[in-house]
Amino acid sequence: xxxxxxxxxxxxxxxxxxxxxxxxxxxxxxxxxxxxxxxxxxxxxxxxxxxxxxxxxxxxxxxxxxxxxxxxxxxxxxxxxxxxxxxxxxxxxxxxxxxxxxxxxxxxxxxxxxxxxxxxxxxxxxxxxxxxxxxxxxxxxxxxxxxxxxxxxxxxxxxxxxxxxxxxxxxxxxxxxxxxxxxxxxxxxxxxxxxxxxxxxxxxxxxxxxxxxxxxxxxx
Amino acid sequence: xxxxxxxxxxxxxxxxxxxxxxxxxxxxxxxxxxxxxxxxxxxxxxxxxxxxxxxxxxxxxxxxxxxxxxxxxxxxxxxxxxxxxxxxxxxxxxxxxxxxxxxxxxxxxxxxxxxxxxxxxxxxxxxxxxxxxxxxxxxxxxxxxxxxxxxxxxxxxxxxxxxxxxxxxxxxxxxxxxxxxxxxxxxxxxxxxxxxxxxxxxxxxxxxxxxxxxxxxxxxxxxxxxxxxxxxxxxxxxxxxxxxxxxxxxxxxxxxxxxxxxxxxxxxxxxxxxxxxxxxx
Amino acid sequence: xxxxxxxxxxxxxxxxxxxxxxxxxxxxxxxxxxxxxxxxxxxxxxxxxxxxxxxxxxxxxxxxxxxxxxxxxxxxxxxxxxxxxxxxxxxxxxxxxxxxxxxxxxxxxxxxxxxxxxxxxxxxxxxxxxxxxxxxxxxxxxxxxxxxxxxxxxxxxxxxxxxxxxxxxxxxxxxxxxxxxxxxxxxxxxxxxxxxxxxxxxxxxxxxxxxxxxxxxxxxxxxxxxxxxxxx
Numbered sequence: 001x002x003x004x005x006x007x008x009x010x011x012x013x014x015x016x017x018x019x020x021x022x023x024x025x026x027x028x029x030x031x032x033x034x035x036x037x038x039x040x041x042x043x044x045x046x047x048x049x050x051x052x053x054x055x056x057x058x059x060x061x062x063x064x065x066x067x068x069x070x071x072x073x074x075x076x077x078x079x080x081x082x083x084x085x086x087x088x089x090x091x092x093x094x095x096x097x098x099x100x101x102x103x104x105x106x107x108x109x110x111x112x113x114x115x116x117x118x119x120x121x122x123x124x125x126x127x128x129x130x131x132x133x134x135x136x137x138x139x140x141x142x143x144x145x146x147x148x149x150x151x152x153x154x155x156x157x158x159x160x161x162x163x164x165x166x167x168x169x170x171x172x173x174x175x176x177x178x179x180x181x182x183x184x185x186x187x188x189x190x191x192x193x194x195x196x197x198x199x200x201x202x203x204x205x206x207x208x209x210x211x212x213x214x215x216x217x218x219x220x
Numbered sequence: 221x222x223x224x225x226x227x228x229x230x231x232x233x234x235x236x237x238x239x240x241x242x243x244x245x246x247x248x249x250x251x252x253x254x255x256x257x258x259x260x261x262x263x264x265x266x267x268x269x270x271x272x273x274x275x276x277x278x279x280x281x282x283x284x285x286x287x288x289x290x291x292x293x294x295x296x297x298x299x300x301x302x303x304x305x306x307x308x309x310x311x312x313x314x315x316x317x318x319x320x321x322x323x324x325x326x327x328x329x330x331x332x333x334x335x336x337x338x339x340x341x342x343x344x345x346x347x348x349x350x351x352x353x354x355x356x357x358x359x360x361x362x363x364x365x366x367x368x369x370x371x372x373x374x375x376x377x378x379x380x381x382x383x384x385x386x387x388x389x390x391x392x393x394x395x396x397x398x399x400x401x402x403x404x405x406x407x408x409x410x411x412x413x414x415x416x417x418x419x420x421x422x423x424x425x426x427x428x429x430x431x432x433x434x435x436x437x438x439x440x441x442x443x444x445x446x447x448x449x450x451x452x453x454x455x456x457x458x459x460x461x462x463x464x465x466x467x468x469x470x471x472x473x474x475x476x477x478x479x480x481x482x483x484x485x486x487x488x489x490x491x492x493x494x495x496x497x498x499x500x501x
Numbered sequence: 502x503x504x505x506x507x508x509x510x511x512x513x514x515x516x517x518x519x520x521x522x523x524x525x526x527x528x529x530x531x532x533x534x535x536x537x538x539x540x541x542x543x544x545x546x547x548x549x550x551x552x553x554x555x556x557x558x559x560x561x562x563x564x565x566x567x568x569x570x571x572x573x574x575x576x577x578x579x580x581x582x583x584x585x586x587x588x589x590x591x592x593x594x595x596x597x598x599x600x601x602x603x604x605x606x607x608x609x610x611x612x613x614x615x616x617x618x619x620x621x622x623x624x625x626x627x628x629x630x631x632x633x634x635x636x637x638x639x640x641x642x643x644x645x646x647x648x649x650x651x652x653x654x655x656x657x658x659x660x661x662x663x664x665x666x667x668x669x670x671x672x673x674x675x676x677x678x679x680x681x682x683x684x685x686x687x688x689x690x691x692x693x694x695x696x697x698x699x700x701x702x703x704x705x706x707x708x709x710x711x712x713x714x715x716x717x718x719x720x721x722x723x724x725x726x727x728x729x730x731x732x733x
Binding site: 138142145146149150180182183185186188189192207209210211 | 508509512513514516517519520521522556557558563565568626627628630691702705706709710713
């Protein structure tokens with residue numbers, strides 16, 4: 001089995017794939033793509049692979065994936081015999097996971113864009129992204145409140161799924177975009193729970209939880 | 221002379237040569253003033269502010285400018301002339317912090333095990349051994365030498381943990397140069413610099429640049445390694461209080477491990493480099 | 502300065518660190534592995550790093566920047582860069598008085614924290630931040646209490662007569678929910694909501710959603726009143 005991730009180390013979307021692969025102990029190769037400053041993702045060789053000009057790109061046994069959510073589904077379906085990360089045997093939960101995968105795109109489109117603006121000075125509509133980010137984080141906080149009321153710690157149940165993995169990065173990285181977590185106590189608890197998982201992986205902006213000792217670190 | 225007037229006498233990076241694009245104007249800020257960078261290459265590039273052309277020079281893969289008619293000369297990096305080195309401009313990262321805090325963090329090694337965990341440091345190897353700091357009187361630069369630190373992955377070219385030797389050089393208030401053990405070429409040292417463009421006193425654009433001996437890593441690998449390191453620092457820099465660097469002793473508590481930072485702050489104060497500094501507490 | 506509620510006790514688990522603000526005081530609040538809670542000035546004396554970004558190890562809070570360890574009395578007891586050094590006892594952030602009572606974390610930045618008296622059998626529901634001033638929030642809460650007969654009977658009791666704690670009775674007139682206002686920051690109001698232990702899960706979810714409706718309404722009122730103000 002060969003898995004190659006075309007990767008940019010500061011991308012929250014690339015990180016989703018690396019994070020799930022680590023959590024599931026999946027081996028993969030990375031190819032560093034010079035997103036900034038080189039704009040290599042917009043270069044002809046990469047556009048041949050992904051005409052959308054986005055990262056990440058995952059090539060698994062010759063099949064090319066260009067949507068992060070598809071990569072998460074593929075990794076979980078291939079490598080999680082317990083079917084807990086991609087709960088195909090439970091229609092309600094599976095639909096809820098897909099719902100949150102959709103939500104994760106809203107996080108990318110708001111917090112992700114704001115972060116690129118704050119760090120790399122990309123031009124965006126700041127007001128609209130900030131408003132959208134606030135709506136997203138409030139929705140997530142309220143959902144986690146309801147989950148706590150019914151005794152569940154994760155987004156769709158009492159076990160983490162790829163929905164948690166998909167929503168984690170840009171939520172955790174919102175301070176990079178100037179949005180602190182102070183207003184969101186349930187989100188803080190959920191982020192801490194995810195960072196406490198075995199085989200958790202860090203990225204720049206998401207530091208290691210030193211209370212735990214040795215987690216796997218990103219050296220890509 | 222105010223801190224701003226002093227700061228205006230230096231050269232600052234405002235663009236990467238490689239990002240110049242014919243017909244496109246890059247608008248940015250320097251020391252609180254709007255500036256524009258135009259042109260497509262080293263020969264044609266101009267920098268202007270409020271319709272006035274500023275002095276320009278191209279060095280170390282970047283476009284440099286100054287507000288002064290009689291600036292301090294741009295510092296020399298002799299290694300930039302050495303054949304065999306790869307020159308790696310790493311792009312820019314914006315940070316909401318004083319430009320002086322960004323430089324001081326670059327001069328700090330004690331944070332490696334906690335901020336660059338598993339790469340530039342790792343517990344239990346946290347001890348900072350005695351090192352030396354002096355002012356090079358001839359060039360009026362801060363020098364820190366004989367720094368040794370245990371590093372799990374010192375650079376892209378390092379295979380496994382090594383004890384790394386560091387030398388720091390501060391040639392200007394908003395620039396720092398690191399000379400560091402070069403794993404593939406033990407007789408030489410890699411050069412990693414931090415060029416800081418002060419947007420204002422509490423915001424900066426940071427342009428890391430490297431001159432390395434490494435024939436195997438791809439350019440993207442080298443750039444991403446440096447970006448990984450620098451962005452790990454970013455969330456620290458944006459959460460230091462006060463935002464400006466307290467330049468007088470008493471507001472913060474240094475230890476022996478902070479000798480470089482102590483010398484840097486004294487050196488800033490002596491030359492009146494107060495832009496981005498907290499003068500009175 | 503009075504004692505302020507800054508969060509729900511259940512939102513700060515062992516090994517948790519959070520940030521809170523009262524007036525100009527920026528604080529790191531943390532809970533040790535064994536459960537001891539502390540409230541400190543949010544600034545490591547070494548290099549000014551916010552301690553709310555730090556990590557908890559056993560009974561210590563360590564700074565995220567250089568790993569300086571502080572014990573529950575705020576005394577620095579370990580500097581990793583100098584493992585053999587006994588740090589001077591003067592290295593400590595300022596500490597504030599903090600107590601936990603009735604599911605709430607209470608802090609006083611200028612004296613001993615003395616929590617308000619609250620009705621019995623209340624459990625923490627959630628903390629919610631509104632982009633509006635305190636009186637707009639209180640007004641929105643009072644009007645919304647009168648239009649949800651399924652959850653409340655409409656009576657709003659101002660427990661301290663200063664609008665810092667409101668009690669909303671449930672439909673049969675007994676204790677329903679308590680809303681505690683934290684001293685407001687510029688342009689935002691934080692409320693901590695406690696609910697009586699007799700509510701069912703579905704009712705608690707309904708109350709949580711009711712809080713969101715109240716927030717939307719309060720922020721809508723705030724925005725429309727801001728629009729008629731003359732431009733600054």
